[in-house]
Amino acid sequence: MRPRSILLLGAGFTIWASAFVALYAMLSVGCRFGWHEVALEGAGGLSLQRLQLVAIFLVHLAAGVALVALLRRWKDRGFLYPLAYVAAIAALSASVFSFGAVFFLSTCA
Amino acid sequence: MSARPTRQTPLRLHRELAALWDTPAGWRRLSAVNHTVLGKRFILAAFFFFAVGGLLAMLIRVQLATSSTAFVGPEAYGQIFTMHGTVMMFLFAIPMFEGFAIYLLPKLLGARDLAFPRLTAYGFWCYIFGASILLLAMVAGVAPDSGWFMYTPLSSSTYSPGINADVWLLGITFVEISALSAAIEITVSVLKVRAPGMSLARMPIMAWYLLVTALMMLFGFPPLILGSILLELERAADLPFFDPLRGGDSLLWQHLFWLFGHPEVYIIFLPAAGAISMMIPTFARHELIGYRAIIVALIAMAFLSFGLWVHHMFTVGIPHLALAFFSAASGLVAIPTAVQIFAWIATLAAGRPRFDVPMLYLGGFFFIFVIGGLTGVMLAMVPFNWQAHDTHFVVAHLHYVLVGGFVFPMMAAAYYWLPHFTGRRAEHRLSKPAFWAIFLGFNLTFFHMHLTGLRGMPRRVDTYPVEARLDWLNLLSSVGSFVMIIGFALFVIDLVVQMRFGQRFRRNPWAARTLEWAMPTPPTSYAFASLPHITERGDRLAPDAEGARLAGGHGYLGFTRNGWMETLGVDMTSGRPDQLIVLPRQSFLPLWSGLLTAAFVLCLLAKLYWLSLFAFAAIVVSLLAWTGGTGARQDTGALPIGKGASARPHWETATPPSWWAMVLACAAEATLFSSLLFGGLFLWLVAPAWPPPQPAMPDPLLAAACLVLMLLAALLGRDAVRALTRGGPPALRLALCAGAHGGAALLFALMAASVPVPTTHAHNATALVLFALCGLRAGFGALLAGYGLWRERAGYLSPVRSLDLRIGRIWHDYAAATGIVGIGAAFVFAWLASSAGAAP
Numbered sequence: 001m002r003p004r005s006i007l008l009l010g011a012g013f014t015i016w017a018s019a020f021v022a023l024y025a026m027l028s029v030g031c032r033f034g035w036h037e038v039a040l041e042g043a044g045g046l047s048l049q050r051l052q053l054v055a056i057f058l059v060h061l062a063a064g065v066a067l068v069a070l071l072r073r074w075k076d077r078g079f080l081y082p083l084a085y086v087a088a089i090a091a092l093s094a095s096v097f098s099f100g101a102v103f104f105l106s107t108c109a
Numbered sequence: 110m111s112a113r114p115t116r117q118t119p120l121r122l123h124r125e126l127a128a129l130w131d132t133p134a135g136w137r138r139l140s141a142v143n144h145t146v147l148g149k150r151f152i153l154a155a156f157f158f159f160a161v162g163g164l165l166a167m168l169i170r171v172q173l174a175t176s177s178t179a180f181v182g183p184e185a186y187g188q189i190f191t192m193h194g195t196v197m198m199f200l201f202a203i204p205m206f207e208g209f210a211i212y213l214l215p216k217l218l219g220a221r222d223l224a225f226p227r228l229t230a231y232g233f234w235c236y237i238f239g240a241s242i243l244l245l246a247m248v249a250g251v252a253p254d255s256g257w258f259m260y261t262p263l264s265s266s267t268y269s270p271g272i273n274a275d276v277w278l279l280g281i282t283f284v285e286i287s288a289l290s291a292a293i294e295i296t297v298s299v300l301k302v303r304a305p306g307m308s309l310a311r312m313p314i315m316a317w318y319l320l321v322t323a324l325m326m327l328f329g330f331p332p333l334i335l336g337s338i339l340l341e342l343e344r345a346a347d348l349p350f351f352d353p354l355r356g357g358d359s360l361l362w363q364h365l366f367w368l369f370g371h372p373e374v375y376i377i378f379l380p381a382a383g384a385i386s387m388m389i390p391t392f393a394r395h396e397l398i399g400y401r402a403i404i405v406a407l408i409a410m411a412f413l414s415f416g417l418w419v420h421h422m423f424t425v426g427i428p429h430l431a432l433a434f435f436s437a438a439s440g441l442v443a444i445p446t447a448v449q450i451f452a453w454i455a456t457l458a459a460g461r462p463r464f465d466v467p468m469l470y471l472g473g474f475f476f477i478f479v480i481g482g483l484t485g486v487m488l489a490m491v492p493f494n495w496q497a498h499d500t501h502f503v504v505a506h507l508h509y510v511l512v513g514g515f516v517f518p519m520m521a522a523a524y525y526w527l528p529h530f531t532g533r534r535a536e537h538r539l540s541k542p543a544f545w546a547i548f549l550g551f552n553l554t555f556f557h558m559h560l561t562g563l564r565g566m567p568r569r570v571d572t573y574p575v576e577a578r579l580d581w582l583n584l585l586s587s588v589g590s591f592v593m594i595i596g597f598a599l600f601v602i603d604l605v606v607q608m609r610f611g612q613r614f615r616r617n618p619w620a621a622r623t624l625e626w627a628m629p630t631p632p633t634s635y636a637f638a639s640l641p642h643i644t645e646r647g648d649r650l651a652p653d654a655e656g657a658r659l660a661g662g663h664g665y666l667g668f669t670r671n672g673w674m675e676t677l678g679v680d681m682t683s684g685r686p687d688q689l690i691v692l693p694r695q696s697f698l699p700l701w702s703g704l705l706t707a708a709f710v711l712c713l714l715a716k717l718y719w720l721s722l723f724a725f726a727a728i729v730v731s732l733l734a735w736t737g738g739t740g741a742r743q744d745t746g747a748l749p750i751g752k753g754a755s756a757r758p759h760w761e762t763a764t765p766p767s768w769w770a771m772v773l774a775c776a777a778e779a780t781l782f783s784s785l786l787f788g789g790l791f792l793w794l795v796a797p798a799w800p801p802p803q804p805a806m807p808d809p810l811l812a813a814a815c816l817v818l819m820l821l822a823a824l825l826g827r828d829a830v831r832a833l834t835r836g837g838p839p840a841l842r843l844a845l846c847a848g849a850h851g852g853a854a855l856l857f858a859l860m861a862a863s864v865p866v867p868t869t870h871a872h873n874a875t876a877l878v879l880f881a882l883c884g885l886r887a888g889f890g891a892l893l894a895g896y897g898l899w900r901e902r903a904g905y906l907s908p909v910r911s912l913d914l915r916i917g918r919i920w921h922d923y924a925a926a927t928g929i930v931g932i933g934a935a936f937v938f939a940w941l942a943s944s945a946g947a948a949p
Contacts, residue, residue: 006300006309009404009408010408010411010412013408013409013411013413014412016412016416017412017416020416020434023434024434025790027428027431028428028794028795029794032794032795079308080682082401083401083404083405086402087408087409090405090409091412094409094438098416098434098437099434099437101430101434101437102430105429105430106429107429107430108430109429
């Protein structure tokens, strides 16, 4: 087992943290520039703000799912991999709970 | 230099090890670098500050006892409550945990000391001198008075023109050096300095707790250090980072403070939870249930705790959806906390629990902490938070969390480990009345604050109107606080009685199964006469049998050689021994470095800025002096370490502790730098009075030259290592590397000097600090290259002894990468500050 495998323990929550930073930053930028008032015709009337936030969330969600799928292959190997696998599942669940509101809550009220 | 040690009799081995490891007597005690000695000093000092903080709390309660108390005026009250919070958070809780970790960690890991004993000593002196500055200021009547979180603009020079706020900013930053040293020390020690065979899977659970806590400190403290530097620069040099009239924003301070401040709560709680995870299996007579689940919970807590800071700022006007993010994360963090609590309950349920005094205090912890956790979930909900914000409800919540989550477990830990410190068992006559007085007094004091808070009593006020009908509740709180202080007095008396009159015992009075009991108590300075080979998880050991075997010298390193203080380094994951770590001997240098750091801080406090530059230079020289005598002037090769094994000394290996320390130092600095970039973007996006009248656009020619020099320095640093390992001389490359760094530092200084009047706008001030930071990094790179040159000239380098240059290489690469980012950020900031990039 290579020393860097210890970093896998935090991989899932690193994706969660990246989603947090990106969503909070881009939400603030969008609110400042009024993107929540820009309706996109080609996207069923979705606001630019909603679209970019959902995109950021889905990209991170995909990364989280990919990580879980990757670690699932090694989940019976040694000590660190099973822990990293469970941590990645926890992080994925945390992402859905923390950021799922991007789909329906008002953004800049 | 002798490579072949001979086996000794146990007594002779003890004498030889003690001669090497013992701290000298008399005034030479000040040269101590030993973890047992320094751990005790940290704990004693922290306990002293706990008493100071407690005394201040009593003054607060006297003042608030009734609506008509005229005990102190608002100005003195401001100093009292500010110092109470500051002392308890920065001078008690964190140093107490540090002392606890420093004393215990090597013993848990089967090592003779921590990775960097002189850094431990330096951290201790920084703590003592920084804390002394704060206390002396209080005695002189100029203590900080803007609240322990120093919100701007109250703490800005407009509203706090004296030196009170400077005392906090400089004193606390000084103390934080101690915390960062401890963070690096603990992280590297857990990862590298363990007994052979102790893989990550076999580490005692406490080591996991301390590892996670130390990493949180490493990333949690830099934002506050940056905030303190920026606020001090605003106060001293009128750089308007927090002034809304000149493009600053007071909310930037709140973000930087709480980016540190909320993880701080978990930084305080986790070591105490680690102690609980050690004590409960002993008293349950059952190994810890959920070892792996707890590790995952710790990782989750570490990350989630960095995503909650805005719940301290729910009322400041954050976008609606962001409130949901922070509220969700604040609620989520209860889950990993609950995982630990259920693991402890399950361990008790599965075992055959026996009751003793530490368990009584743990019972207090369960009751109080669970209430604190539940009110925390209430406060995580935005609508409730808006109602309770800045009221005594929050005061009640934070005391339930911190006293429940730290003080009660630490009192349990005191009873549990005091026999280890003293070699005496407790009589426990006073411990029970002490517990009940503290427990009842605490609840009487703080439960009523929930009620006064819900009835609208704000925090940080020295009085309240009689019409508010809060007198009775406040009087009960005050009475409760005095009951609690009687309990603490009994607790102290009980500890003193135990230390003086407790019954002596031979070893392991609680029948624990962890390694710290596999040694004589009180412990010897070298902890283990020989180091164990670990074949089981760290809480499944047999310390009694193992202790006798190790004392007989039958483990690793059961001998002395060359007058070296030796311990073993292991592969991070497998625990296979991969290096012989030779630790530095007792030295006054950490004390000198601490004194010079104190001189630097005092110069800044007295606004003697030119003199402070000399003090800074003296600090650098004193730190460089630490390296004298480290390493070797000839290749040693693998040396026997006992049990038929051998290992190279750490300076001949690829990744010794000092290499990891540099990696971690870069990570901490990167966090500070990222916080500065966040600040620049935050002000552009949020602050009023933008765009600035004259954006700070860097000279493209200077910037390009700077980039070239930074990259050149990194390449030369790498090439110097390559040349050395191939047997060639690295001197010319190192000299050129130093020159390139020096040139880059000069160009950064020129770019900083060309920033248009930095006092006019926060954007310009940010650009100035950005260039200054990049320049400092380049200057430090020049110093490291020069140091490598000196080591080469002095004969410390060879193809297998390339450590000094490889440590330098990490910094050269880091300085180049962050220099590029810094220059790029300066252009981006300037573009954003121009009308083209201005926010509407």
